[in-house]
Amino acid sequence: MPVERKRRRTDVTTVxxxxxVVKRELYLTDHDPGWAEAYAEHEHRIRAALGPAAVQVEHIGSTSVxxxxxxxxxxxxxxxxxxxAEEDYLDQLVAAGYDLRVREPGHRLVRTPALDAHIHVMEAGDPLAEDYLLFRDRLRxxxxxxxxYVRTKRALLEQEWADMNAYADAKTEVVTAIKDRARAAGHAG
Known part of the structure; x- marks a missing residue:
């Protein structure tokens, strides 16, 4: 059953x-145990900036596995x-050193100026937020x-991509199959 949301205003309708769009070099590196420490630093910075406005802060994506x-x-x-309610979080994240990159329905993205961290902001209870955690936990x-997943990523990186979004979109079929298996196995989500 969909979650009833009480919003202060209508969300944005465009991306x-x-x-x-910025073309960046895409490459993989072996897992670095330092990624967990880097995440912990971002979590601390985010929680200090947002306080209770941050309902949940989680390490997601491949660096979390x-x-x-x-x-x-x-x-x-x-x-x-x-x-x-961007006034509850966006200016605070910018003041904490992150730059606004994407504003789209249900999602905001800020990132570090060094482009080494992407901070995804979503609404608590959003099924897409829950999917991030489902996928991460399945890969773990x-x-x-x-x-x-790593074979798929390596094969896709042998191709030329206009930007990171095109590369991410190309992984959709495999990501969906992995999430479907996680749900079938009884994981949350």
């Missing part, structure tokens, strides 16, 4: 990419009570899916 090769970019998920616990 705004601040600074436009021990043993998984990844692009060396720390992905963090923050959930907030109301995505439309299932060696077969972890290997499938």
């Amino acid at each position: 705004e990419i601040v600074g436009g 021990p043993g998984l090769a990844a692009k060396p970019i720390i992905d963090v998920l923050i959930t907030v009570a109301d995505i439309t 616990t299932d060696a077969g899916d972890r290997e499938l």
Whole structure:
């Protein structure tokens, strides 16, 4: 059953990419145990900036999965009570040193100026936020899916991509299959 949301205003209806599409070099590196420490530093900075407005702060993405090769970019998920109430979180994240990159329905993305961390802001209870955690947890616990995912990423990186979004979109079929297996196995989500 869908979650009833009490929002202060209507959410944005378009995708705004601040600074436009930027082509970046995409590559994987072996898992670095230092990624957990880098995440912890971001979590501390985020919690200090947002206080109770941060309902949840989680390390997501490939850097959150021990043993998984990844692009060396720390992905963090923050959930907030109301995505439309940007006054509760956006200026505070910018003041904490993050730059606004994407504003789209149900999602805001800020990142570090060094481009080594992406901070995803979503609403608590959003099924897409829950999917991030479902996927992460499946990769942490299932060696077969972890290997499938890294093989897929390596194969895709042999191709040329206009930007990181195109590369991410190309992984959708495999990501969906992994999440489906996680749900079938009884994981949350």
